Amino acid sequence: MVTIKQIADLCGISRGTVDRVINERGNVKRETRDLVLNMAKELGYKPNPAGKALSARKHNPVVGTLISSEGNPFFDAVVHGIKVAAERYEIYGLKVIYRTMRGYDVKSQLKIMDELKTKVNALIISPINDPIIVKKINEFVAAGIFVVTLNNDIDKSQRHCYVGTDYINGGETAGALLQMIAPQQSNIGIIMGSSKVLGHKQRLKGFEKTIGKNNGYKIIDIKENDDDDICSYDKTKEMLMAHSDINVLFIVAAGVYGACRAVLSLGKQDKLTILAFDTVPTTVAMMQKGLIKAVIYQHPYRQGQQAMQLAFEYLVNGIAPEKSRYIMKNEIKILENL
């Protein structure tokens, strides 16, 4: 393993100069610069993260997190992943500021982002898909802040990377699975989260694409529940009463519990195949009752861990992410492999 010191010796100069070249701090003669660069390349120099970590303590690196986790139990596991990772990195001097919010209000998110901006060197955010947020994220990046979008991406922004799933594939997987576990003739009722949320729309798109090839499968009705259980309960009840031919219920986002309660209140639990997303406790309970046959799972814990790890490696080890997208697989979970 080659070190800065070795390069310095071989070039007949000091460590300081080599450091200036490698970290592009300027104030180095062209020739010396080229010499060092060539030597480093030739020897395959790679900075030792342990050394970087040690000296990074002086910077007091701070990560800000802003997650729309309030009232959305899906994010509990995500936040848990973030916290476990943060704890592990605490010893390296990494500090974390935790901020949460409820729902998808752009102004609220903007306000918290502004508060964080002067305090952090990195930001982990589940962003609202809005041009104003894109602009703000770009401001962060321009200010030298490392930005990770978590669970939802804003692809037009300059964020350093995205950690989450492929939503279209989530819908495709759900559609394909459904055709394996539901009746040959299926009349499908769909409960959406919010059509304002890009991911939900993408899931629907993937689902429709996959089941579209099957003549036995028809989508009877689609309703939005705004990710709210009460609303979900009402809308589901309404839908099932209006269409007694529905024998499949596909719940695209949150509000699974409300929808299931509607099914129970109509006594339709044995007549429906129900497919949903994520393994929040209320959903697991409904799986145990036999109401929900399967769910699509998006590795929430690993999403949180991964996001914090990327921030850590960037700030403390000086390692930029290899990829711009860290995609978690859409897994199929039944009661047995939860």
Add this chain to the structure above:
Amino acid sequence: MVTIKQIADLCGISRGTVDRVINERGNVKRETRDLVLNMAKELGYKPNPAGKALSARKHNPVVGTLISSEGNPFFDAVVHGIKVAAERYEIYGLKVIYRTMRGYDVKSQLKIMDELKTKVNALIISPINDPIIVKKINEFVAAGIFVVTLNNDIDKSQRHCYVGTDYINGGETAGALLQMIAPQQSNIGIIMGSSKVLGHKQRLKGFEKTIGKNNGYKIIDIKENDDDDICSYDKTKEMLMAHSDINVLFIVAAGVYGACRAVLSLGKQDKLTILAFDTVPTTVAMMQKGLIKAVIYQHPYRQGQQAMQLAFEYLVNGIAPEKSRYIMKNEIKILENL
């Protein structure tokens, strides 16, 4: 963050003494020892892995890996995980010796273990389930070598930890899934790997337990293929010809390709529901052909990564594993979420 130096200052003694206490090197007065221990506990001292990593370079830590990967493509992904992780840790001075073997011959494994013993500080091994290997593993541990069992455990041994799946749960998951995707009346033919391999037996056990509750499900025949594709081809053909009522094929371990070729050669591809394990390329090809509906996946890449990470953290960062078993989930994969 509290450091050794801070503890030393607060106790009015030198860093050296504190180090002796914390790393239990002896040669410290009782009182001083107790004082330091209390102070460390009170301040919540945790050694900084970066510091440890830096000074660990002098020891030239070496990890030996011994995997029965030859002729078993399942292990390709496991080994890939090991190698990617190893590459990442190379910069810290971690060296790796790669050894492979074919099949389950105790003597071969023993011989390679003996060769490795003097050269390594840690061992990652997919062990054969045999008392002689247990004894040898315990010898390694007694010699201060860190031992991780990978993909297969030997629970009576003193190995530091196991990385792999819960095989019984793998069988249960397969059984439950089958009842969702196979006909109400299913006559099942089972192709085992080797009954000598503990994991294969456990999978069968979990499977039998789960489908045992369903009166419509019957196991018609069980055959062993010794994880060999040719043998698998012959045995499957034999089985399907002897029992024309079989409409479900459950392949417990390797030899998936051979079994599928047998199905094709009998032209039974549209009359069978086939369930298998792992996503090796030949299996994926059979999924694409529509022959195999679903497989159980055991995160082979992550298994390899995790094992190497544990060795790294132990040797270089001086961090012992938190758990004695790192269990990967049995996931359900269909074509869409591979």
Add this chain to the structure above:
DNA sequence: TTGTACGCGTTATCAC
């Protein structure tokens, strides 16, 4: 029994 001093690789600071 205890303290001192150096090295691991990187970076920041100061002096030239």
Add this chain to the structure above:
DNA sequence: GTGATAACGCGTACAA
């Protein structure tokens, strides 16, 4: 432009 030096936290050989 460049070089020397100290500091980060830990381990350890050696001195006292």
